[in-house]
Amino acid sequence: MPELMRAVAFSEPGGPGVLKIDYVPTPVPGHGQILIRVAYAGVNRPDALQRAGAYPAPPGASPLLGLECSGHVAAVGPGVTRWQVGDAVCALLPGGGYATHAVTHESHALPVPEGVTMEEAACLPETCFTVWSNVVMRGNLRGGEKFLVHGGSSGIGTTAIQIATALGARVFATAGSAEKCDACAELGAEAINYRDSDFVAVLKAAGGADLILDMVGGSYLQRNIKALANDGRLVQIAFLESPKAEVNFTEMMTRRLTLTGSTLRPQSDVAKARIADELIRHVWPMVTSGHLRPVMDGVFDMDDAAAAHTRMESSGHIGKMVLRMPGD
Numbered sequence: 640m641p642e643l644m645r646a647v648a649f650s651e652p653g654g655p656g657v658l659k660i661d662y663v664p665t666p667v668p669g670h671g672q673i674l675i676r677v678a679y680a681g682v683n684r685p686d687a688l689q690r691a692g693a694y695p696a697p698p699g700a701s702p703l704l705g706l707e708c709s710g711h712v713a714a715v716g717p718g719v720t721r722w723q724v725g726d727a728v729c730a731l732l733p734g735g736g737y738a739t740h741a742v743t744h745e746s747h748a749l750p751v752p753e754g755v756t757m758e759e760a761a762c763l764p765e766t767c768f769t770v771w772s773n774v775v776m777r778g779n780l781r782g783g784e785k786f787l788v789h790g791g792s793s794g795i796g797t798t799a800i801q802i803a804t805a806l807g808a809r810v811f812a813t814a815g816s817a818e819k820c821d822a823c824a825e826l827g828a829e830a831i832n833y834r835d836s837d838f839v840a841v842l843k844a845a846g847g848a849d850l851i852l853d854m855v856g857g858s859y860l861q862r863n864i865k866a867l868a869n870d871g872r873l874v875q876i877a878f879l880e881s882p883k884a885e886v887n888f889t890e891m892m893t894r895r896l897t898l899t900g901s902t903l904r905p906q907s908d909v910a911k912a913r914i915a916d917e918l919i920r921h922v923w924p925m926v927t928s929g930h931l932r933p934v935m936d937g938v939f940d941m942d943d944a945a946a947a948h949t950r951m952e953s954s955g956h957i958g959k960m961v962l963r964m965p966g967d
């Protein structure tokens with residue numbers, strides 16, 4: 640194993656321009672961990688937040704960006720039983736994906752599903768872990784229910800639309816342009832352009848949403864409550880507008896609403912392993928049957944990580960972007 644590896648690093652928080660190629664020590668897999676030779680790393684909104692200094696890596700995690708990757712197992716730590724050197728995997732990472740090598744717990748890696756390219760595989764872990772754990776394990780979505788996802792054209796949104804559709808839900812999605820709405824509709828959603836339609840009115844006319852997955856917050860909090868059906872659930876996964884809002888909670892009580900949320904990254908290894916087990920049983924079959932396919936916006940070379948972040952922050956993208964790591 641090379642002592643040093645190539646990585647996208649930054650010495651202080653800032654705009655995309657702070658991202659630079661650097662050589663840093665190759666991580667060594669600890670007990671129960673695997674070292675992955677990264678082929679592609681998924682680019683996610685939380686990476687841009689971390690780069691800007693708004694989402695620091697949790698204690699013990701790599702300070703490098705990158706929450707998911709695809710690649711091949713390059714080494715295994717003591718006690719690893721699931722994987723052998725050479726296995727093709729895609730994996731949720733505590734950080735460190737923007738590099739030629741990354742470590743993760745063996746139970747957070749999943750086999751690359753049949754028929755999926757390595758580029759596509761790099762897009763699966765972060766969104767599938769987040770969507771399944773929040774929409775199904777926390778939000779308890781069932782077939783026949785009405786589901787609304789905000790940011791429908793995002794990496795999270797495109798995954799949520801497909802998983803909820805495969806579960807038999809009636810799916811609504813908001814997005815900010817006609818092109819983004821078309822992309823949501825192609826995946827099976829009833830798309831709502833939030834710039835010219837009121838999602839509350841649309842959902843109320845349909846009888847209310849049983850479950851809403853929201854990443855906007857702020858002024859959407861009160862409107863989400865209005866858009867929920869009786870006994871509806873609101874699951875919050877981010878606050879792109881604001882984490883603060885003035886909310887009248889009366890309806891939560893009188894209409895028996897549930898307001899909840901979660902973040903994936905700080906959860907324990909055991910909690911993430913539990914989600915991974917559910918993905919293998921319930922979501923990987925959706926991938927192999929063609930019901931769930933990552934929507935790819937673009938592939939960038941590792942050296943162009945700043946361009947990928949600029950595109951993400953412009954919100955011009957539809958679906959996911961990945962970084963291609965150089966070969967040996």
Ligand SMILES: NC(=O)c1ccc[n+]([C@@H]2O[C@H](COP(=O)([O-])OP(=O)(O)OC[C@H]3O[C@@H](n4cnc5c(N)ncnc54)[C@H](OP(=O)(O)O)[C@@H]3O)[C@@H](O)[C@H]2O)c1
Nearest residue numbers: 683684769790793794795814815854876877879901902903
């Ligand atoms: N809780 C968790 O565990 C967890 C895990 C992963 C990601 N997340 C969060 O989930 C969200 C989606 O992640 P992603 O990687 O899929 O990101 P993404 O592709 O960049 O999606 C964000 C989308 O939100 C929409 N949006 C609505 N209001 C916005 C605003 N005020 N500012 C910026 N965008 C706004 C944008 O689409 P329009 O142009 O249609 O507005 C944009 O495409 C992010 O906020 C991320 O931090 C949470």
